[in-house]
Amino acid sequence: MQKDQLFTRRRMLLAGVAALGAAGTAGVVLAQGGEETAGTAAAPVAGPQARQALKPSAFRLQPLTGDGPPRAAPRRLKVRKEPIMRVSTSGRHMVLTFDDGPNPAYTPHILDTLAKHDVRAMFFVCGECVVQNKELLARMADEGHVVGNHTWTHPLLTELNRREIRSEMESTSDAIEDAYGERPQWFRAPYGAWNRAAFQLGAEMGMEPMAWTVDTTDWMEPGTRTIIDRVEGGAAPGVVVLSHDAGGDRSQTVRAIREWLPYLIDSGYRLTVPRRRV
Template identity: 85%
Template structure:
């Protein structure tokens, strides 16, 4: 299935299933996040004029490096009963995540914007998209972004048998390792629809389940301004932001991040990624 064909089904499914993935902020919390270097100078005041004049942030994260032999057996994790919804820790930390890619028309532009401001993000990719765009995962690895598993064909997992769910997850982990250099340590269920099997299988494969706390609603293509407002109004310490770089026309997402990303940095937020397990 081509990813662009998912958009109609997403409209029908996501409104109901998203509540399972982001049902408030009372759920599990990610305790450890990536290291960062503080800004070397005070940020200019926030506001439309300040945003236009921003220079790339001095904020840094150390790039990730590969580990272990190919196809190394993953370390099994404790089975969770709900996905992680937010991060904890000191300061104004947030995590940016992008689902459904990579896509040759949109992902490179998002990577360009992240590189301009030297920010790392998480990309939850679909295996069928990786198979056609391996070079984009290599670029993510080189830039220090974290790549997570978002299944092979983006199905509604709660309608599948256990062996089908395993196949969706395992095939995707395999192609990610081939293209990115290591197996994913994070999993996100399509449509935010989780069940016991997804938590159990993810733990067996060494992946933690990550949901989100702020939905940009870019999957509905609501307009660039609406996407910007969703991020800027939802920004808060510990937030995990959901965006998409495939699965439909993501030109609004590409335009929106060029405005809301410098706004967040200008407002003093540290955009981080989870700490790697070793």
Template identity: 85%
Template sequence: MQKDQLFTRRRMLLAGAAALGSAGTAGIVLAAGGEETARTAAAPVPGPQARQALKPSAFRLQPFTGYGPPRTAPRKLKVRKKPILQISGRGRRMMLTFDDGPNPDYTPHILDTLARYDVRAMFFVCGECVADNRELLARMAEEGHVVGNHTWTHPLLTTLRRKEIRSEMERTSDIIEDTYGERPQWFRAPYGAWNRAAFQLGAEMGMEPMAWTVDTTDWMEPGTGTIIDQVEDGAAPGVVVLSHDAGGDRSQTVRAIREWLPYLIDSGYRLTVPARRM
């Protein structure tokens, strides 16, 4: 099934997944700059904005140049029952994530805006999109962004057999490593639809499950102003923001980030990425 045929289902499933994800406890992962841990805690509550200088993230990823050590088996992780929804760390930290790309019409503009403000983000990519846009993944590596696995064709995992889920995840991890220089350490289920197999297989492949705290609703194309409001109203320490750089017309997302990103920075937020496991 082509991705553009999935967006009616996406609108229903993502709305339900977002409501479900915010209803319970949230996993927390420590952002770059400290020892990586994970635990559970209550979801963050938006608070008043405090103006302070933003220090650029020190995270830099140096991509491989073609010749390097042979692949090694990923470190197996503890199997989780819920995805991580927010980040931990000192200060007013937030994390920006973008799903479904890369896409040559929208991803470069988002990368340009992130580069303008010296901000790192996470991109959960689909393998079939990477195959057509390898240069964009290479740019993400060069500019210090973290790339996660979002399956090969963006299927609804709860309708697939275990071996089909494995194939979707493994193929995507392989092309990410070939293009980006490292195997992904993070996985996000399409539509936010998780099942036991996705958690188990992700852990076997060395990937932690990452969800989100604030949904920009850009997948519904609600208007640039609505997207801006969703981010600015939901801003709080520990928040993980969900946006999209592919899968539909993302021109509203491109315009919105040019407004809400400087607002977050001026409000004293540090936009960061997870610590790397070596």
């Protein structure tokens, strides 16, 4: 399938499953501080504005070679029934996430803006894009960003069988490890369309399911001002913001983040990433 056809299909599917994604994530609000509950994830760690001094390269692990030790089995997690859509926080913390990339036309500009403001984010990447842009995954690792699994071809998981879902997820984790230096610990279902198999397989592969709280709707290309207003209007402690760095023309996203990111920082928000498990 050609990429322009794939993007058109994604747009149609997004319109059809938006309600499904909202229903699937409704009510999964993480506790504010304190101990984790059945619906919570590990507390976030502050972004570079407050993190301990650490060279960027220290975030990256070298990929295993063919002559290296065998890959360790991923830590099995408890199977969730709903994805995480907020982070547990007792302060003004938010998480920025970008889906569908990497894309050489847009991702570098977003990374430049994040670097300018010393902010880390999460990138949920598609395997078919990773293999063509490994250098961008390497840069994400070097700059301390968290990379998550967004499947290989961005399919609607509810239309696939268990074997097909596993293939989409495993092949993407393999590609991420090859380019990023470690296997992903987070997973996001395309279109926000989750099913039981995705939750089970993600847990088997050591990945937590993450959704979002605020959708910028940049996938609709609504205009730079609309994207800015959605982020600034939706800002609140614990919020997870959904944007895209691929899957279509993301020039509006690139322009918008240059305005709403400094606004969030000036408003006292700390942009965080989830704490890594050890």
